[in-house]
């Protein structure tokens with residue numbers, strides 16, 4: 001089957017903004033403004049990029065992971081795109097099912113679906129880790145070349161998997177990760193030192209199998225998500241991807257982080273009105289309270305569009321709509337409180353990563369285009385202390401990626417300097433297929449970019465991004 005034949009012709013996530021691209025690299029060409037001299041480091045973004053036309057039903061989440069890298073320094077930029085050679089990349093992995101397919105569990109595997117590491121990218125131990133949304137084997141990638149170094153198991157010590165949205169702690173350099181199993185009532189928390197040694201691993205019992213997406217991290221706690229999207233009984237019994245929204249509260253589990261030689265502590269659970277959360281903005285501590293800021297999903301108000309044929313339900317689920325909220329959890333009294341920050345819709349939040357786990361005022365979100373596909377027509381800088389925002393619009397027909405915050409060279413992470421730097425994103429024009437790096441002054445956010453840099457290749461829309469300072 002070709003890209004435009006049969007089922008593939010009906011799948012909007014194989015065409016236009018989402019059409020796969022090829023590996024490549026080359027210099028960026030400045031087309032407006034100037035690349036700031038005090039911008040040194042790299043923006044990385046992950047996303048799905050099928051290597052060949054799918055032969056059956058294909059979910060956007062099933063494409064092989066491809067990393068896009070934008071390196072900045074001395075007023076210049078270069079770009080590269082490379083596949084993540086994950087455990088299931090290429091011919092060997094092609095036999096493993098995607099999420100529309102019946103999955104058969106293999107005794108020697110810890111995942112049942114194709115592990116493409118296509119979802120998230122984080123920095124740990126001086127390298128990139130590409131991570132997968134339903135928890136897979138992390139893939140260590142060279143941050144200069146985007147070459148895959150290894151499928152990472154921390155010297156053979158990793159018992160199972162590492163989920164996308166596991167976090168690195170800027171204070172200790174540790175990777176604090178979570179893992180979950182599709183059909184078992186358990187989540188796991190793990191800690192890997194800055195030197196890449198697995199130091200702690202703990203199982204946490206749940207009332208049933210769960211499908212979390214993210215976690216929170218503060219200086220002293222990890223926050224797990226027990227959310228009401230679960231497998232149906234039929235899904236669990238037959239080990240197939242059949243999920244529904246259950247009538248049960250949302251719970252966040254606050255677990256003390258390993259400290260002074262002791263492992264993870266006892267999890268304290270807080271119940272809230274039912275909701276689903278894909279992405280955490282940040283989490284921190286205020287007195288006795290652990291505070292988590294995140295984007296809470298709301299109904300997208302759309303109905304499955306029959307024009308997409310069998311892909312109508314997938315398209316509907318991918319049209320994410322969410323609002324920023326705070327959840328406050330008092331560790332002394334056990335009380336929880338939910339606060340809505342704003343009713344405007346936004347998602348894919350990013351912060352100054354040097355402040356992960358510390359109280360943050362600023363976050364940078366994408367604005368979903370008002371259509372039934374997942375595409376980002378603007379960025380928004382939120383003031384989490386007031387719920388107000390400033391918006392940076394792209395031109396009509398141009399769509400962005402999850403942004404990353406790049407601190408200006410030499411600026412620390414104290415509260416006053418939190419937004420002293422640039423917001424970097426990758427845009428693609430639907431009309432021309434041209435992609436650009438856009439560098440926005442974080443303190444003059446609504447202004448035109450300080451630089452636009454045309455890339456030598458087209459970057460399809462994708463998932464998560466990060467910033468790696470040059471010195472790290």
Ligand SMILES: [Fe+2]
Pocket residue numbers: 119164165213278279464
């Ligand atoms: Fe995500």
